[in-house]
Amino acid sequence: MEKFIIQGGNKLNGTVHISGAKNAAVAILPAVILSDGVCRIENVPDISDVAITLKILYELGAQVRMINSSTFEIDPTHVNSFVLSKDMSRKMRASSYFIGAMLGRFGKARVAPPGGCDFGVRPIDQHIKGFQSLGARVVIDNGMVDAKAQQLVGAPIYLDMASVGATINIMLAAVKAQGLTVIENAAREPHVVDLANFLNSMGADIMGAGTNVIKIRGVSRLNGTTYSIIPDQIEAGTYMAAVAAAGGDVIVENVIPKHLESISLKLTEMGAQIEEYDESLRIVMNVRPKACNVKTMVHPGFPTDMQPQITAVLSLAQGTSIVTESVWDNRFRYTDQLNFMGSKISIEGRAAIVTGVEKLVGAPVMANDLRAGAALIIAGLAAEGQTEIESIQFIDRGYENVVEKITKLGGDIKRVIFPDVNEIKEAL
Secondary structure, three states: OOEEEEOOOOEEEEEOOEOOOHHHHHHHHHHHHHHOEEEEOOOOOOHHHHHHHHHHHHHHHEEEEEEOOEEEEEEEHHHOOEEOOHHHHOOHHHHHHHHHHHHHHHOEEEEEOOOOOOOOOOHHHHHHHHHHHOOOOOEEEOOOOOOEEOOOOOOOEEEOOOOHHHHHHHHHHOOOOOOOOEEEEEOOOOOOOHHHHHHHHOEEEOOOOEEEEEEEEOOOOOOOOEEEEOOOOHHHHHHHHHHHHEEEEEEEEOHOOOOOOHHHHHHHHOEEEEEOOOOOOEEEEEOOOOOOEEEOOOOOOOOHHHHHHHHHHHHHHHHEEEEEOOOOOOOOOOEEEEEEOOOOEEEEEEEEEEEOOOOEEEEEEOOOHHHHHHHHHHHHHHEEOOEEEEEHHHOOOOOHHHHHHHHHHEEEEEEEEEEHHHHHHHOO
8 A cells, every 4th residue: 555655844845847738638549549550649647547548548449559658659550459448448537538538439339338537427428419419329227327329420519518428529529420510519628639639630631629619520540640739727727736735946847827717817816827828827826815706617617636735725715715615426535634734624515615725734634536546646736744545546547656746846755655554363
């Protein structure tokens, strides 16, 4: 069993390099299945979700070659299976993207419902609605999503909510369908745009990505390509939040500042000084954060994946803040862990009432999910004393070399292996 041990109280200074976007990578890698040639994918983050995705591709028959730690060549021409096992599907949320990709390539897919972090109901009804609109028959059979189509045909599709997952999955299924597909109320997140750009680089005909109407004119084949994944806005926002909580002066490099606007505006409101450059930004924080209200929304609003991190900062703010979660229905479970460290957070429905305290105190805590784990790291860096974080496998899903990056900034964090209860029993 691994833990993070953090000695808090150090300000963060220096430069941190942001990795490729997790949410883009786990959509782009399954999309390679649709290609008739070799794809070279660059700026791939070294995280466990990517490792699982690459393993799935390999098990389906793709040839995967690692060029370096962030570059892979994938030859999908030998993919010969449209079935994704329950074991692999349930290890991450983005496994559902293999449904759209395999449906687009084979006209059929059999995939277990996705797993990943548990912070709310994850229905895929909008995904299924899209597949059915394209002409697929979709049933749930023995715990598996079974989708089949004699021929996918473009159609108008209106999403009842601006679902990122459904938008991506419909794009994957529609890109080789006959005719025109129009997705209305489409998600506009940067990783949706990145997937569209990747598919277009292979010869797809997708227009409107980044707006709420995406038009996909089906093509008969897609070529191999070389493509670099965008930087991870959530990783960048997490390090910015860490500086806001612990104090310091940090250059965040390899970012697209426009993708960070909603985060930068809130941190500025809290007292941070932020300077933007072409592909980097500088954040300076030398004062105690100020209270402010935050409401998560679909892009370009404040991202739900930054909600736990910003709450950790606000737990140290002067005054009372209200954080409203409008995307997921159960994403405040981590606040109990912050309260163990001395924060004063109470939950009322979809809102967290955060009464700022002057200091947090290190404590043994447990990560409930990926972004909750990031929030606990931020709290640990700002707290007095030692913080031990368990269940760090969630954090490894989305943060590359987090110990090395924080250490380079002057934070005191270590990854330590502890024997679990079963290992101790066996030893006795």
